[in-house]
Amino acid sequence: MEIIISALVVGGISAVLAAVLTVADALVNNYGEVNITVNESKSYKVKGGSTLLSTLAGEKIFIPSACGGKGSCGLCKVKVLSDIGPILPTELPYLSPKEKKDNIRLSCQVKVKGDVSIEIPEELFNIREYLSTVSSIEDVTHDIKELFFDFEEEIRFKAGQYVQLIVPGYGDIKGETMRAYSMSSQPSVKNGVELLVRLVPNGIVTTYVHKMLRVGDKIRILGPFGDFFLRETDSDIIFIAGGSGMAPIRSIVLDMMEKGVERNAYYFFGARSKRDLFYLEEMKEIESKMPNFHFIPALSDPLPEDGWEGEVGLITDVVDRYLAVQGDEASREGYLCGSPGMINACISVLKKHNVPEEKIYYDKFG
Amino acid sequence: MKQTPDFDRIQENMRAGSITGPGFLGDDERNLLDIIREDESKVKELGLTNETIADKLEILMKQGERGFGSPVKVDNRFVVIVEESRGYIPCPFRHGHLSKKVNVNVRNITLKEEIDYSPISIHLIREHGFYQGKGSTYRLDPEMLARMLELI
Amino acid sequence: MGVPLNPFVIMIAAALTSNMVLSNFLGMCSFISVSRDIKTANGLGMAVTFVLTLTSVLNYIVYYYILVPLNLVYLRYIVFIVVIAAFVQFLEMVIDRFSPALYINLGIFLPLITVNCAILGGVLFMIIREYNLIQSLFFGFGSGAGWWLAIVALSAMRMRLREKDLPPQLVGPGITMIIIGIMALAFMGFSGMLPVQ
Numbered sequence: 001m002e003i004i005i006s007a008l009v010v011g012g013i014s015a016v017l018a019a020v021l022t023v024a025d026a027l028v029n030n031y032g033e034v035n036i037t038v039n040e041s042k043s044y045k046v047k048g049g050s051t052l053l054s055t056l057a058g059e060k061i062f063i064p065s066a067c068g069g070k071g072s073c074g075l076c077k078v079k080v081l082s083d084i085g086p087i088l089p090t091e092l093p094y095l096s097p098k099e100k101k102d103n104i105r106l107s108c109q110v111k112v113k114g115d116v117s118i119e120i121p122e123e124l125f126n127i128r129e130y131l132s133t134v135s136s137i138e139d140v141t142h143d144i145k146e147l148f149f150d151f152e153e154e155i156r157f158k159a160g161q162y163v164q165l166i167v168p169g170y171g172d173i174k175g176e177t178m179r180a181y182s183m184s185s186q187p188s189v190k191n192g193v194e195l196l197v198r199l200v201p202n203g204i205v206t207t208y209v210h211k212m213l214r215v216g217d218k219i220r221i222l223g224p225f226g227d228f229f230l231r232e233t234d235s236d237i238i239f240i241a242g243g244s245g246m247a248p249i250r251s252i253v254l255d256m257m258e259k260g261v262e263r264n265a266y267y268f269f270g271a272r273s274k275r276d277l278f279y280l281e282e283m284k285e286i287e288s289k290m291p292n293f294h295f296i297p298a299l300s301d302p303l304p305e306d307g308w309e310g311e312v313g314l315i316t317d318v319v320d321r322y323l324a325v326q327g328d329e330a331s332r333e334g335y336l337c338g339s340p341g342m343i344n345a346c347i348s349v350l351k352k353h354n355v356p357e358e359k360i361y362y363d364k365f366g
Numbered sequence: 367m368k369q370t371p372d373f374d375r376i377q378e379n380m381r382a383g384s385i386t387g388p389g390f391l392g393d394d395e396r397n398l399l400d401i402i403r404e405d406e407s408k409v410k411e412l413g414l415t416n417e418t419i420a421d422k423l424e425i426l427m428k429q430g431e432r433g434f435g436s437p438v439k440v441d442n443r444f445v446v447i448v449e450e451s452r453g454y455i456p457c458p459f460r461h462g463h464l465s466k467k468v469n470v471n472v473r474n475i476t477l478k479e480e481i482d483y484s485p486i487s488i489h490l491i492r493e494h495g496f497y498q499g500k501g502s503t504y505r506l507d508p509e510m511l512a513r514m515l516e517l518i
Numbered sequence: 519m520g521v522p523l524n525p526f527v528i529m530i531a532a533a534l535t536s537n538m539v540l541s542n543f544l545g546m547c548s549f550i551s552v553s554r555d556i557k558t559a560n561g562l563g564m565a566v567t568f569v570l571t572l573t574s575v576l577n578y579i580v581y582y583y584i585l586v587p588l589n590l591v592y593l594r595y596i597v598f599i600v601v602i603a604a605f606v607q608f609l610e611m612v613i614d615r616f617s618p619a620l621y622i623n624l625g626i627f628l629p630l631i632t633v634n635c636a637i638l639g640g641v642l643f644m645i646i647r648e649y650n651l652i653q654s655l656f657f658g659f660g661s662g663a664g665w666w667l668a669i670v671a672l673s674a675m676r677m678r679l680r681e682k683d684l685p686p687q688l689v690g691p692g693i694t695m696i697i698i699g700i701m702a703l704a705f706m707g708f709s710g711m712l713p714v715q
Contacts, residue, residue, distance in 0.1 A: 006590050013580065013597055017604035021611075028611045072385060072456040074464065086619050093461050111618065173383030180452060200451045201469055201482075202503065204387045242435075272436055300436040314434060339450030340466065341431045372625075 037117040040081075048114065052078060052107035062127040062222050063120070064164075068176050069108035078107040081117040085110065123227075130155060130221045132192060137215055140278040143199045144244055145210060146184070149221060154190040157183060159230065159255035160248040160335075160363070163193060163223030167208045179205040180225070182337070182363065184247035186254035193221070198244040228335070228363040230256065235331040235359070237263055240319060240346050242270035245337035246279065248363055252335070257290050264330070265290075266322065269297045270315025270342075274306035296322065316345045323353040334360040373398050379458035380499075390458060390490070392501025405497045408508045414517055419508070420492035422515045423483060427470045443516065447471045455486045457493075465489055474514050481506060481514060523713065525656035528649070531712040532660030538636045539668045540698070540705040545636030548627045549669055550694055559673035560666075561620045562627060565609060567662030569631055570640050573602050574658030577641045578651055598641050599632070606632045636665055647714070672697060 031048025036055065038044070044059045053069050053076050056062070067073040074094035080103050087095070091106040132149035140146045162182040169175050185194035200206045213219075230237070230252050239249045249267060256265070271277050276299075283295035298311035298318040311318045334350045336343045343362045350360055377398040382389035394401060409416060430438050430446030437445050450468045457463040465486035473480035487504055490496040498505040512518045532538070539545050545566070552562045577598050585591050610628055614621040621628065631637065640661045644654045675697055684693055 002589075005588060006593055009584060009588060009590055010593060010596060010600070013584070014600055017600065021604055021607055024608050025611055028615050067456075072460075073454065074456075088619055089622050090460075093463075113615075169383070171383065172381070172389070173387065198451075200467070202387045203451065203467075204383075207387060270434070300434070314436065316434075339434070339468075341448075341450060342434045345434070 031113050034112060035115045036112065037115075039119055039122070040117065046112065048112050050112060052080075052084075052105070052110050052112055052116070052118070054108075055112045056107065057129075060128065061120070061124060062129065063107050063124065064225060065108060065178065067108075068166075068178050070175070071106065071108055074106065076107045077104050079103060079119040080105050080110070081119055082115065084116055085113070126156075127223060127225065128153070128155075130223070132219050132221050134213060134215050134217045134219060135192070137213065140196070142275055144278065145197050145199075146194060147197060147209070147213070148185075148192060148194045149219060150192040151221075155193060155224065156190065157187055157224035159183070159187050159251040160228040161224040161226040162228075162248070162363070163195070163221050164225065165195070165205060165209075166220040166222065167205050167213075170208060170212060173204055177204045178222070179203075181244075182226070182228075182248035182251070183224070184250045186251050186258065188255070188258055193223075196244040196247040226363065228337070228361060230261075230335070231333060231361070233331075233333065234263060235333045237265040238319070238323075238332055238334045238350065238355070239265065239267040239336075240270070240315060240334070240342075241267075241337035242315060242342075243276065243338075245363075248337050249335065250279065250282075253286060253290075253293065256293075257286060262290075262292055265293045267293070267295050268315055268319050268322075269295065270318070270338075271297065271299055272301045273299055273303050274308060315342070316349050319346065320349050320352070323349070328354040332359065334362075336360065336362040376459050379460060385455060385458055388503055390496075390502055390504070391499035392503070392505055394499030394501055396499075398496075401497075401499055402495050405508055406495055409495075412508060412512045412518060414508070414512060416491050416495050418517065419511055419515070420488050422517060423470075423488045423491070423506075423511075426472050426515075427468070427485070427488070430470055430472070443475055445473045445475060455484075457486065457489060459494055463489060463493075472514075474516070477514060479510075479514050481511070523653065525653050527712055528653055528714060529656040529660035529663075531714040532657050533664035533667065534705070535708040535710070535712050536714045537664040537668060537705050537708075538640065538661045539665050540702045541709070542636075542639065543702075544639040545634045545665055548630055548634055549665070549672070550691070550698070552624070552627050553669050553673040553676055553694070555623070556670065556673045556677060558620070558623045559669045561617075562624060562631075563662075563666030563669050565613070565624070565628065566631060566634065566636065567659065567666050569602070569605060569609060570637055570662035570665070571655065571658040573598075573605050573637060574641060574644055574654045575651065576601050576605065578644065578649075578654045581645060594645070595638075598638060602637055602641075603632045636661065668701065671701065 029049060033045055034048040036044045036046055046055050046059060051069065053063055053065060063076045063078060065073060065076040071090050077099065084105065087100065088109050090109045094106055095104060130151045130153060132151050134147060135150045136148045138146045162180045164178045164180050166176050166178050181195040181197060183193045184196050197206055197209045199210045228248055241249045246269065253267065277297055280297065287293055287295055296311060296318065298313060298315055299308050300314050302308040302312060332355045334355050336346050347357065347360055351357060379385055380390040426440060426444060426446050427448060429440045430448035432438055433448060435447065435449050437447050440446055448468060448470050450466065453467050454464040455467060457465065465484065468484050469482060470484060471480060471482050483504060483506060487506060491506065497508060536542065539549050548562060553559050580597060580601060581594060585594060585597065606629060613628065640658055644657055649657055676694065679693060
């Protein structure tokens with residue numbers, strides 16, 4: 001009898017406490033409905049308690065993030081106009097002293113517990129989430145795949161912009177990962193986007209795309225993002241990009257062709273050897289349709305068996321040679337897509353040929 | 367040896383799938399603290415410091431960057447290939463340091479050995495004395511580095 | 519059958535003459551670990567005081583109104599720990615809600631309050647010394663306040679020593695133990711001043 005009573009008492013006390021805690025949890029962690037005011041004009045009634053990033057995503061406002069809200073990329077900064085609480089230790093490493101003064105917070109770490117007023121760039125309102133289906137996967141080189149994603153809704157973007165591809169967790173990788181890829185399709189193609197994805201050794205997303213993605217898979221895509229696009233002027237255009245950097249340039253060039261833009265344009269495509277070249281036929285076709293467009297591929301380490309008769313050398317040297325031959329009187333703009341190292345080197349070469357730094361545009365990484 | 371909860375959290379960040387696909391620990395089952403301590407004593411035995419090793423790795427990387435993906439010969443003893451990708455990797459020690467995604471491949475011409483590393487590896491060695499777990503594809507064993515980079 | 523001792527006397531005695539951590543050496547591990555930073559130490563001190571005060575009362579009620587009448591006194595350790603654990607869980611929720619910075623700073627040491635021997639120790643002292651409800655309340659508060667005082671004092675001293683030149687082998691746990699020892703010696707000066715039972 002005693003055993004039963006003692007078991008009942010301990011069980012009973014535990015049960016009562018558990019019940020009390022459950023009620024407390026519902027009360028304490030219930031922040032009720034709160035108002036988020038954006039740019040002092042739009043207002044959203046939301047359920048409090050989640051992070052600012054996810055709460056805004058719930059309202060279809062997508063703050064750029066590369067790590068999916070894990071607090072490791074530092075990209076999801078938002079200017080908060082009202083009091084949202086003290087700066088958390090997890091935000092500190094990513095905020096500069098000026099940002100702290102300007103009330104810029106890491107939206108994936110701050111929780112929305114009361115009414116909040118924030119300020120975000122207007123472009124962010126254009127960003128939508130698209131549910132897409134993979135409709136084609138093709139190899140264009142030994143390490144670059146070309147993929148087309150069919151969208152259910154139309155997408156509107158400027159040639160040169162990029163989207164964020166969201167891949168699900170796989171293997172050891174728990175949770176989703178997001179990475180940015182520029183559109184290689186032009187804006188007139190509205191029912192989806194074409195992306196070029198280069199396999200990065202040990203890359204989380206590129207490995208998934210190259211090894212696991214299949215035609216018919218459903219993938220979420222966010223976008224469009226970015227301020228890399230063709231400026232509407234009459235200047236000559238110098239495009240410099242290699243490898244998967246071809247994507248935004250192809251988008252821009254096709255867009256130019258469709259809109260009948262007749263500016264002088266030179267696309268310098270740098271690669272190591274013949275196996276890294278692709279779209280050569282397509283570029284020749286564009287050249288025949290746009291007499292003012294010139295495609296100049298250059299190899300830095302051609303192999304003897306390539307039988308390469310085109311330009312040889314580092315792309316910066318090739319650009320240098322060409323611009324020297326042309327002379328530097330024409331007004332020019334530069335559009336670069338590549339690694340920061342390559343971009344810096346190209347900027348130096350362009351500046352050497354009188355292209356002002358404000359007229360050099362590049363797709364900033366990261 | 368027991369380590370503080372902070373180190374436990376950092377070790378979690380280093381696991382496969384957390385920050386990078388393969389992670390920083392390989393199949394090493396030891397505590398992070400033990401891994402660092404053992405490498406620390408090895409580095410001392412070799413008569414080197416974390417700084418000297420990190421500096422050499424960094425110099426080779428800077429030389430290799432001039433090739434933009436093409437091989438660059440350095441000092442007639444090494445061939446370096448540097449490839450960059452988009453994005454950043456945060457340091458697993460979570461103090462806000464972000465490293466660029468760069469793959470550096472260094473081959474010693476005479477010894478015919480090669481290693482792969484990235485700026486985050488250099489940072490981990492220089493600031494944290496962390497050479498990555500045994501079995502990790504990017505483990506830079508101090509003895510191997512000393513021999514391959516001709517530091518001793 | 520409690521000893522008719524003035525609750526205020528008990529409270530001050532619990533804080534000073536019979537200080538939980540400096541006289542009874544209870545609650546050491548979070549005492550040493552969290553005393554690195556004054557703000558966090560202050561936060562933990564408050565939390566421990568809060569837990570000690572209220573769990574003393576709660577456990578008093580459970581002991582004298584459930585365990586004793588039902589002859590289940592031998593269950594006291596299990597039941598006390600369950601009550602303390604539930605209470606600390608509640609406290610975690612409240613701190614996370616109202617001060618997420620403190621929640622993150624305390625980290626693992628917030629749930630560790632559950633197994634902080636100072637808490638269980640305080641409750642058991644209350645039972646052993648047969649305090650009544652009011653005495654238990656004041657005892658719990660006093661014990662907590664004494665622990666709070668000790669940890670804030672220790673963290674203040676550790677902060678001042680941070681920039682000073684110490685023999686390298688003593689930095690960290692070494693010097694901390696020495697400081698605690700000296701503090702305990704100082705608190706011995708209070709002994710005998712006020713009776714705790």
